[in-house]
Amino acid sequence: MSAELTVLVLVVVVALAFDFTNGFHDTANAMATSIATGALAPRAAVALSAVLNLVGAFLSVEVALTVTNSVINIQDADGAPRPELLGDGGLALLVVLLAGLVGAILWNVLTWLLGLPSSSSHALFGGLIGATVASLGWGGVKWVGDGSRLDGVIGKVVLPALMSPVIAVAVAAVGTWLVYRITQGVAGRYRENGFRWGQIGSASLVSLAHGTNDAQKTMGIITLALIASGQWTDTGSVPFWVKASCALAIAVGTYLGGWRIIRTLGKGLVEISSPQGMAAESSSAAVILTASHLGFAISTTHVATGSILGSGVGRRAEVRWGVAGRMLVAWLITLPMAGLAGALTWWIGRLAGGGALAAAVMTALLVAACWWMWRRSRQRPVNRHNVNEDWDGAASPDGGTTARARSTTEVEW
Structure with a gap:
C-alpha cells in the first residue's frame, strides 16, 4: 500500500471517529430538555x-x-491547484486534514470529560485552521470568498457563530413568553403533561436538524481528502458511501449518549419546565434548519444553549449564570485551543518525518490521549441512571461528589 493511500485510509477512519465524538458530544443539544x-x-x-x-x-x-x-x-491566486498541497497524490493536504481532525477530537473528548457543551463544529474548524496555518502559513486558509457572496471562514463560520446564539436566545425568549402567556389559564399539571408530548416532536426536529448540519462537516472532510488523493473530482457533490458512513457514525455516537453534557444542559443552566423545553427545542430547530439550507456551518451547541438560556429569560426563571459563564469561556477558547492542538499535531508529524509515519504517530497519540481521558471519566461516572439528579445535590461532571451509577462496569459515554 502506497504512503498516500495509507494516509487517506487513516484520514477516513479518524474523520469517522470525529463524527462519532460529534454524536455523543452533541446529543444534549436535542434531548437534554426532554x-x-x-x-x-x-x-x-x-x-x-x-x-x-x-x-x-x-x-x-x-x-x-x-x-x-x-x-x-x-488553489492559488490563478485558480490552479497548489502543488505544495496536491502534489505527490495530495499527501501534504492529507496530513494537514489528519492533524486538524486529531486536534478536534482531543478538544471534543476533553470538553466531554469536563461536561462542557462546547462546539464540535468549532473544534473541527479550529483544528483544520491550526494545522493549515502550521503547514502553509495564514495564506493557506480561505478567510474570505470571491467578494460576490458570503464565503470562506469569515462568512460561513465566524459570522454565523456570532449571530446564531443571539438569534436563538431572542427567539426562545419570545416563544417561551408567548407560551406561558397563552396558557396562563391552564392548570399547571395539565400544561406540563400536554407540553411533554409537544417536546417529543420538537426534540425530534432538533435531532433531524442536527443531522442536516453536523454530519455534513465530516462528509466535507472526507470528500476533500478524496479530492486531494485523486479519488474524487466533483467539488459540488459527495459520494454516497461517504454520506452513509458519516450518517451511521454520528448516529452510533448519538445513541451512546453524552450523559455528562446532557446533565449540564438539562440541569445545570436552569430548571426546565415542559413549555420551556418545547419553546427552546423549537427555536433551536428553526435556527439550525435555516442555517443548513444556507450552507452555514453553525454550532448546534451554541444554538441549543442559547435557546435554553432564552427560555429561562422568557419565563423569568433562575438562570445559573456561573454555569453559563463557564460555557461561554469554553465557547471562546474552543476554536483557538483546537487550532493550537491541530498545529502541534502537525508539527509532531513533521518531526516524525512526514508521510505515512507521521500519520501513524499522530493517530497513536490520539488513541492514547482519548484512552487516558476515558479512564479519568470512570472516576466520577455520569450515565442514564444519575443524569437527572438535582444539580445542587450532586456535583457537575468536572468535580465534586457526583453519585455513582448503579453499575460502574457500564460504559459511561
Whole structure:
C-alpha cells in the first residue's frame, strides 16, 4: 500500500471517529430538555435522536460543500491547484486534514470529560485552521470568498457563530413568553403533561436538524481528502458511501449518549419546565434548519444553549449564570485551543518525518490521549441512571461528589 493511500485510509477512519465524538458530544443539544422534564426516558431519547440524526444526514449537502470548498485554499491566486498541497497524490493536504481532525477530537473528548457543551463544529474548524496555518502559513486558509457572496471562514463560520446564539436566545425568549402567556389559564399539571408530548416532536426536529448540519462537516472532510488523493473530482457533490458512513457514525455516537453534557444542559443552566423545553427545542430547530439550507456551518451547541438560556429569560426563571459563564469561556477558547492542538499535531508529524509515519504517530497519540481521558471519566461516572439528579445535590461532571451509577462496569459515554 502506497504512503498516500495509507494516509487517506487513516484520514477516513479518524474523520469517522470525529463524527462519532460529534454524536455523543452533541446529543444534549436535542434531548437534554426532554430528559430533564421527563418527556422522554434517557435511553429512549438517545435512541430516537440517533435514528433522526441518521435520517437528517441524507437530507442536505450544503454544509458539506462549505467544508470542502470554504476552509483551505487548495488553489492559488490563478485558480490552479497548489502543488505544495496536491502534489505527490495530495499527501501534504492529507496530513494537514489528519492533524486538524486529531486536534478536534482531543478538544471534543476533553470538553466531554469536563461536561462542557462546547462546539464540535468549532473544534473541527479550529483544528483544520491550526494545522493549515502550521503547514502553509495564514495564506493557506480561505478567510474570505470571491467578494460576490458570503464565503470562506469569515462568512460561513465566524459570522454565523456570532449571530446564531443571539438569534436563538431572542427567539426562545419570545416563544417561551408567548407560551406561558397563552396558557396562563391552564392548570399547571395539565400544561406540563400536554407540553411533554409537544417536546417529543420538537426534540425530534432538533435531532433531524442536527443531522442536516453536523454530519455534513465530516462528509466535507472526507470528500476533500478524496479530492486531494485523486479519488474524487466533483467539488459540488459527495459520494454516497461517504454520506452513509458519516450518517451511521454520528448516529452510533448519538445513541451512546453524552450523559455528562446532557446533565449540564438539562440541569445545570436552569430548571426546565415542559413549555420551556418545547419553546427552546423549537427555536433551536428553526435556527439550525435555516442555517443548513444556507450552507452555514453553525454550532448546534451554541444554538441549543442559547435557546435554553432564552427560555429561562422568557419565563423569568433562575438562570445559573456561573454555569453559563463557564460555557461561554469554553465557547471562546474552543476554536483557538483546537487550532493550537491541530498545529502541534502537525508539527509532531513533521518531526516524525512526514508521510505515512507521521500519520501513524499522530493517530497513536490520539488513541492514547482519548484512552487516558476515558479512564479519568470512570472516576466520577455520569450515565442514564444519575443524569437527572438535582444539580445542587450532586456535583457537575468536572468535580465534586457526583453519585455513582448503579453499575460502574457500564460504559459511561
